[in-house]
Amino acid sequence: MGLFSKQNKEVFATPLLNNNPVTVQILGICSALAVTAKLGPALVMGISVTIILALANVVISLLRNTIPNRIRIIVQLVVVAALVTIVSLILKAFVYDVSVQLSVYVGLIITNCILMGRLEAFAMANKPWASLLDGLGNGFGYAIILVIVAFFRELLGSGTLMGYQVIPEAVYNAGYMNNGLMILPPMALILLGCIIWVQRAKNPEL
Amino acid sequence: MNTNSNTYTIVYASVIVIVVAFLLAFVSSSLSERIGKNVELDKKKQILSSLNIDYSKMSDTEVAATYAETVKQDLILNAAGEQLAENGGFDVEVKDENLKDLDDRQLPLYCCQVNGETKYVFPLRGAGLWGPIWGYIALNADKDEVFGVYFSHESETPGLGAEITNEKFKSQFPGLHIRRNGQLSYLSVLKKGKVDENADQVDAITGGTMTSNGVDAMIKDGLSQYANFLNK
Numbered sequence: 068m069g070l071f072s073k074q075n076k077e078v079f080a081t082p083l084l085n086n087n088p089v090t091v092q093i094l095g096i097c098s099a100l101a102v103t104a105k106l107g108p109a110l111v112m113g114i115s116v117t118i119i120l121a122l123a124n125v126v127i128s129l130l131r132n133t134i135p136n137r138i139r140i141i142v143q144l145v146v147v148a149a150l151v152t153i154v155s156l157i158l159k160a161f162v163y164d165v166s167v168q169l170s171v172y173v174g175l176i177i178t179n180c181i182l183m184g185r186l187e188a189f190a191m192a193n194k195p196w197a198s199l200l201d202g203l204g205n206g207f208g209y210a211i212i213l214v215i216v217a218f219f220r221e222l223l224g225s226g227t228l229m230g231y232q233v234i235p236e237a238v239y240n241a242g243y244m245n246n247g248l249m250i251l252p253p254m255a256l257i258l259l260g261c262i263i264w265v266q267r268a269k270n271p272e273l
Numbered sequence: 274m275n276t277n278s279n280t281y282t283i284v285y286a287s288v289i290v291i292v293v294a295f296l297l298a299f300v301s302s303s304l305s306e307r308i309g310k311n312v313e314l315d316k317k318k319q320i321l322s323s324l325n326i327d328y329s330k331m332s333d334t335e336v337a338a339t340y341a342e343t344v345k346q347d348l349i350l351n352a353a354g355e356q357l358a359e360n361g362g363f364d365v366e367v368k369d370e371n372l373k374d375l376d377d378r379q380l381p382l383y384c385c386q387v388n389g390e391t392k393y394v395f396p397l398r399g400a401g402l403w404g405p406i407w408g409y410i411a412l413n414a415d416k417d418e419v420f421g422v423y424f425s426h427e428s429e430t431p432g433l434g435a436e437i438t439n440e441k442f443k444s445q446f447p448g449l450h451i452r453r454n455g456q457l458s459y460l461s462v463l464k465k466g467k468v469d470e471n472a473d474q475v476d477a478i479t480g481g482t483m484t485s486n487g488v489d490a491m492i493k494d495g496l497s498q499y500a501n502f503l504n505k
Contacts, residue, residue, distance in 0.1 A: 104432030135282040142289060149293045153300050160304040163311035224432060247480060250432040 070196065079200040082208040088181045089212040090263045091273060095181040099213055100255040102172060106229050109217035111165065112172045113210025119154060119176055120185060121202035123147050127190040128198035134191075143186045144177075151177050181209055216258045224249030316363070320344065323394055323409035323423035324387050325447070344394075346384040352376055354501030367398045367407070380498055385411070392420050395499060399491025402483035404428040406437065406491060412451070416503045419460070422446040424488065434484030445475035451496065457503060459496050462489035 088094045095116075102112045126146050127134075134142050155173045158166035176182070185205050190198040221227055223246045226234035234243070248254050267273050275281065314333055317340040321328050324343060328336050347362030352375045362381030370378045383394035391414040398407040408424035422443050429435040436442055450473055451459050458472035462485045465476045477485030496503070 102431065104430065108431050133276065133285070135276050135285050137277065138282055138286055141286070145289055145293055149297060152297055156300055156304050156308070159311060160307040163315060167315070221432070250480060 075197055075200055078197050079204040082201070082204040083211065084208075084266075085270065085273070087208045087212065087266075088184070088205045089209055089259070090266055092181075092184065094184050095179050095209055096256075096259070098172070098175050098179055099209075099216060099259060100252045101175065103213055103217040103220055103255050104224065104250045106214065106217045106221045108172065109213040110210070111169055112175070113206070113213045115154070115169065115172065116176055116179060116181065116209055117203060117206025119147065119150055120182055120206045121199055122150050123182060124185060124190040124198040124202035125195050126150070127186045128193060128195040131191050131193075139191065140183070140187070143183060147182050147186070148177050181205060212259070212262065215262060216255055219258055220249045220254060224254075319423050319425065320383060320394055320409055323411045323421050324385055324392060325411075325421040326387070343387060344383050344385050348382045348384060350380045350382050350499070350502055352378060352380065352498060352501065354499070354505055367396045368405070371398055375498060378498065380502075382499070382502070383409075387420075390414060395495060397491045397495035399487050399494060401426050401429045401437075401487040402434050402481075403430070406484065406487050408488075408491070410446075410492065410496070417450050417452045419446050419449045419451065426484070429484050430481070432480075434478065434481040436478045436481055437484055437488055442475075442478060449473040449475070451503075457497075457500055459493045460489075462486070462492070 082088055086092065089096065089099055098112065098116075102108045123143075123146055127143055130142070130146075151173060155166060155169070158169065185201060189201045193201070218228070221229075222233065226232060226239075226245050276285075314336060318328050318336055321336070321340060321343065326339065326343065328339065331339065347360055348356055349358040349362045349365060351357055357379060362379075362383065365379050365381045367381070370380070381396055385392045385394055392411045393414075393416065394409050394411045396407070396409055398405065400406065404427040406424065406426040406429065408422060410422050411420040412418065413420050424437045424443060426435060426437060429437065446460070449460055451457060453471060453473075461469040461472045461474040462477050463469055463474050464482070464485075465479070468474070477489075
């Protein structure tokens with residue numbers, strides 16, 4: 068099987084859209100609500116989850132034939148927790164500013180159900196290379212949704228993007244107001260619902 | 274090999290735990306020096322930020338140099354306002370001190386020179402909605418007018434409580450007075466529209482009431498420890 072065979076491409080590509088971890092598998096909703104009030108944290112969270120998921124998938128895939136069945140979930144958890152701790156220490160040592168921004172989210176990564184879901188469903192049964200692609204695909208799929216939700220929440224809720232003012236002062240002077248509801252968690256759920264609605268309307272197979 | 278036998282399971286679990294423990298200990302100890310330096314540098318940046326010094330374009334060494342130039346002394350005071358030590362306030366953990374009785378606390382105070390004027394910087398630490406919040410407040414030499422503030426937090430909600438770190442919130446503080454009619458009144462963080470008769474006030478964050486209350490309490494608690502020094 069080639070490195071970029073059709074099968075492997077599918078492993079990478081389906082989680083981006085048709086088998087998206089958030090909108091189709093409905094995993095990781097909790098963090099999608101928590102970190103999407105601003106675009107910056109959402110982006111950072113998406114990237115961190117992608118990296119950790121890809122690494123954890125590879126490690127578990129390498130160990131898959133040795134892991135005793137009865138303690139496999141615990142082993143997966145230990146691997147994820149160890150990776151998260153190491154990544155957070157490396158960030159603290161080399162890019163301190165990023166680690167300050169990430170402080171809360173690092174803890175959230177360990178509890179993200181996408182990680183356990185992919186480890187259990189994919190990495191335990193597939194080779195390391197395919198697992199790496201699966202991890203990257205699911206990570207990106209998660210990040211895309213986070214960024215879309217955060218884009219609308221920050222734009223409509225605060226009038227900014229990545230912290231920069233994008234809605235001009237003149238619009239506010241004309242009577243426009245930021246929508247305070249947008250920065251509250253329920254709105255993230257409603258936006259997510261809208262994305263799922265659009266996706267299912269476009270693709271009747273889902 | 275039977276990977277489901279009890280012996281195998283126990284041995285496997287032990288090996289995994291030991292390997293992971295060694296790995297984490299190794300990474301942590303080999304990076305701890307670098308991390309310590311970063312934490313120290315970050316604290317210096319926070320103090321400079323409370324003095325309205327823009328460090329965003331400075332390199333790390335420039336930040337350290339500016340800090341050394343600006344902060345003349347990091348005193349340690351006690352609650353009676355007496356000086357315990359001339360230096361070493363920087364290394365005092367405010368978090369630990371807050372757990373002690375007020376009389377036993379070591380209170381750091383940074384004496385700074387900005388454009389030839391003396392400023393006092395006081396560390397603050399309190400509780401937000403989800404976790405700790407902290408900051409620094411700089412007063413002019415009259416120990417009354419606020420020169421600048423810095424706030425940060427560990428895990429407040431982005432877009433709501435986390436807005437205390439925003440320029441817009443912090444810019445309300447400079448120029449306020451912590452005294453009314455000669456008496457210490459500190460500052461109040463109040464919902465827009467409410468008026469405190471007894472103290473200068475700033476507007477709270479909309480939707481971040483608990484964090485704003487935390488900031489309010491943090492300023493009052495933090496500064497009141499220094500009451501004897503402020504009244505000297």
